[in-house]
Amino acid sequence: MNEKSLITLEYFKIKQQARQYLVTDLGQRELADLRPMITSSEIRQALNETKDAVDILRLKGGIPLPQIEDVKPFLKRLDIGATLNAKELAAVGKILRATNEVRRFFRGMQDDELDLSELYEVAFALETLPDVAKRLTISIENDGHVTDDASGLLKSIRRQIATTEQSIRDTLANFTRGKSAKYLSEAVVTIRQDKYVLPVKAEYRHVFGGRVYDQSTTGQTLFIEPKQVVALNDRLAQQENAQNDEIRRILQELSELIAPYTGEIEANAKVLGHLDLVNAKAAYAKKLKATEPVLTDDQTLYLRQAWHPLLDPKKAVKNDIMLGKDFKTMLITGPNTGGKTITLKTIGLIQLMGQSGFFIPANEESRICVFDEIFADIGDEQSIEQNLSTFSAHMTNIVSFLEQLTPRSLVLFDELGSGTDPQEGAALAIAILDDVAARGSYVVATTHYPELKVYGYERPETVNASVEFDSETLKPTYKLLIGIPGRSNALDISRRLGLPTTIIDSATQLVSKDSQELNNMIGDLVQKRHDAEEEKIQTHKYLVEAEQLHADLEKAYTALNQQRDNLLEKAKKQANEMVEQTKHKADQVITDLRQMRLAGGTNVKENRLIDAKGQLNQLHQPENLRKNKVLKRAKKQHDLQPNDDVLVKTYGQKGVLLQKVGNHDWEVQIGILKMKINENDLEKIEITEENAPKARTSVKRTASSGISTSLDLRGQRYEEALTNVDRYLDSAQLAGYSSVTLIHGKGTGSLRQGITKYLKNNRAVKSFEYASPNNGGDGATIVYLK
Known part of the structure; x- marks a missing residue:
């Protein structure tokens, strides 16, 4: 596209507005180089x-x-063997990290099945270098600071520097707080020439000895490094030199690490810049409320309710604009300041935006085509320096246009033939339009010449248009009327301004009725053409929505059937598994009973065994039993309550519930013991004469109970250990043990002391002592139970 027309149509202002959404230097560069494309494949991809x-x-x-x-x-610089500084390496590292992040982002969208037509291929062209990126991330921060983790030596040196600096500050701080403070101009520690110094009054310079590094403007204060810190400052300087040497070595190592991958890194940066540009185009489209244009191959233009992108969309008048199907030339007439020029610019700028990959300021389903050149002769370009009048400037532009026109060019003429004698200007304008039409190019021109209105009727593929004028308010409405040439509105304006009716009527009779009827007929045809276009767009929209709905319903129906089949298959499988498990258990029970009968322990008849198996095979609990009120009441009767008699399953002992001590725990009285038991270990029972506890019944558990004679508490927290000791001693006492061993380890002694204190207050403990030296010494305690 020629640069002059891009400037005339304010194309670069569009790019300037999109620029604010860019975040990368390469995105800025790609936007600066962006120009309208002239091949359909490039435009469609963009x-x-x-x-x-x-x-x-x-x-x-x-x-x-x-x-x-x-x-x-x-x-x-890396390609020629140079070493990058820390900030330059940080910039490279940021590109590698961004590469990883963007690839993960697009991979996530792919997993979410988000449909993209182009950007997956663009993003997956990024080549990740995970090892290089990780090393740079560990070694250098975004601001270029080399981290302590860049090398073990650097971390060690920086620890030494911190220690030395602290020693220097502590030494100098003693001077600022002690008797020496009176010799100081100010009780502070400062730095001069990278040395920690004190601001000493000039007359006391010999009190501290050492070196003088600076003085105040008046000479009353000397900045002295006291002799007490000279050696420390020298050591600090040596350590800082060592740090700088190590940093230089690290930077060289990192530069050598990334040097083989400069081509991949440069390509990644270019891709990130391109993604930045399309990101900016999307953000600009959102701000502008722009829509995606349809790119046609039949060289037709149809803009629905389009407005100029540099105008406020809330205030701009929106127009339907068409060109190419029934006519290639449009002649726009109308009053000055009526909107003719802005219409020209709107057509040209929207086409430039679309061919640059931008969404356009028009309603959905707007169509654009591909022009290889857009020529714009708009505005007054007279030049004193070049001795050009307005007419000469226009002719200079037109001459340059005519040398480059092709059948795929669009020409925008503003006030064609103006600036000279009206008769000659009109004739010249007609001749120029004929020449452009003969080349097959597309033209939109504005004019005041009435001869061109006639031209619009007579020439093929040519249509008149005008900008509307409200004769009531005597102001333009800026609406474009295609098919209707501009009217002078002289009679309407004269009537409103008070011209006598007799004069108005006489003038009206002189106006050709045929001309007015022709205007009305053409306007009616163009309106019907516009209505047909809108109906076609709406029909297409409804068709697409209906096809999508049908596809969604078909997909959902298929998924529903598949889900139903899967659920039925799963239910059958689970039912068969349950039946097999039940039969297996029944067979096992019957086998056990038969063995008992054969052993003479039980008198069980064979027919009863077979009946029992049949009943087990028929066991089934319908789903509606879950809602059965009788069953609910029966289940509620088994809920645990205080004072209930229960069986503690773990110990095989009966007890009485005292109170609930947690969401699922109860305090249970078992003989003389009170224990905290989980409700899953409790079974509610009814005490009868047969199962009531007998007097003087002793509870004794043997080693078969599974309780060890020792408890290992090492590694446990204090509270956890005491809880475990409490439960363990209860179990040991129930098992009938006379003594047990608590292994708590030596450690800091806090756990041992806590256990000792606990044992002193436990009534079940007769006595306790540390284990013998060969059995753990004071790392274990032997407890004797009552």
Whole structure:
């Protein structure tokens, strides 16, 4: 596209507005180099990328890109063996991290099955270098600071520096707080020439000895390094030199690490810059409320309710504009300041935006085509320096246009033929239009010449248009009326201004009725053409929605059937497994009973065994039993309550519930013991004469109970250990043990002391002592139970 027309149509202002959404240097560069494309494949790809970015912005908030600077100069230096500084390496590291993040982002969208037509391929062209990126991330922060983790030696040196600096500050601080403070101009420690110094009054310079590094403007204060810290400061300087040497070594090592990958890093940076640009296009489309244009191959233009992108969309008048199908030339007439020029610019600028991959300020389903050139002769370009009048300036532009026109060019003429004698100007305008039409180019021209209105009727593929004028308010409405040439509105204006009716009527009779009827007929045809276009767009929209709905319903129906089949198959499988398990248990029970009968321990008849098996096979609990009120009441009767008699399953002992001490724990009285037991270990029972506890019944458990004679508490927290000791001693006493061993270890002694204190207050403990030296000494305690 010629640069002059881009400037005339304010194309660069569009780019300037989109620039605010960029975050990378390479994105800025790509936007600066962006020009309208002239091949359908390039334009379609660019528009598809913008659509992908718009979808990502709507669903995910945009592509996550950090601020990235251009690293191409750094990479060129690496190619010749140079070493990068820390900030340059940090910039390279940021690109590698951004590469990893963007790939993960697009991989996540792919997993979410978000449909993108172009950007997956763009993003997956990024080549990750995980080892290099990790090393740079560990070694250098975003601001270029080399981290302590860059090397073990650097971390050690920095520890030494911190220790030395602290020693220097402590030494000098003693001077600021002690008797020596009276010799100081100010009781502070400061730095001069990278040395820690004190501000000493000039007359006391010999009190501290050492070196003088600076003095105040008046000479009354000397900044002295006391002799007590000279050696420390020298040591600090040596350590800092060692630190700088190690940092230089690290930077060289990192530079050598990334040097083999300069090509991949540069390519990644370019891809990130391109993603930044499409991100900016999406953000600009959102701000402008722009829509995706349809790119046609039949060289037709149809803009629905389009407005100029540099105007406020809330205030701008929106117009339907068409060109190419029934006519290639449009002649717009109308009053000055009526909107003719802004219509020209709107057509040209929207077409430039679409061919650059931007969404356009028009309603959905608007169509654009591909022009290889857009020529714009708009505005007054007279030049004193070049001795050009307005007419000469226009002719200079037109001459240059005519030398380059093709059948795929669009020409925008503003006030064609103006600036000279009206008769000659009109004739020249007609001749120019004929020449452009003969070349097959597309034209939109504004004019005041009435001869061109006639031209619009007579020439093929040519249509008149006008900007509307409200004769009531005597102001333009800025609406474009295609098919209707501009009217002078002289009669209406004269009537409103008070011209006598007789004069108005006489003038009206002189106006050709045929001309007015022709205007009305053409206007009616163009309106019907517009209505047909709108109906076609709506029909297509409904068709697409219906096809999508049908596809969704078909997919959902298939998924529903599949889910139903899967559930039935799963239910059958589970039912068969339950039946098999029940039969297996029944067979096992019957086998056991038979063996008992054969052993003579039980008199069980064979037919009863067979009947029992049949009943087990028929066991089934319908789903509705879960809601049975009788069963619910029966289940409620088994709920535990205070004072209930229970069986403690673990110990095989009966007890009485005292109170609930947690969500699922109860305090249970078992003989003389009170224990905390989980409710899953309790079974509610009814005490009868047969199972009532007998007097003088002793409870004794043997080693078969599974309780060990020792408890290992090592590694446990204090509270946890005491809880475990409490439960263990209760179990040991029930098992009938006379003594047990608690292994608590030596450690800090806090656990041993806590256990000793606990044992002193436990009534079940007769006595306790530390174990013998060969059995753990004071790391274990032997407890004798009552």
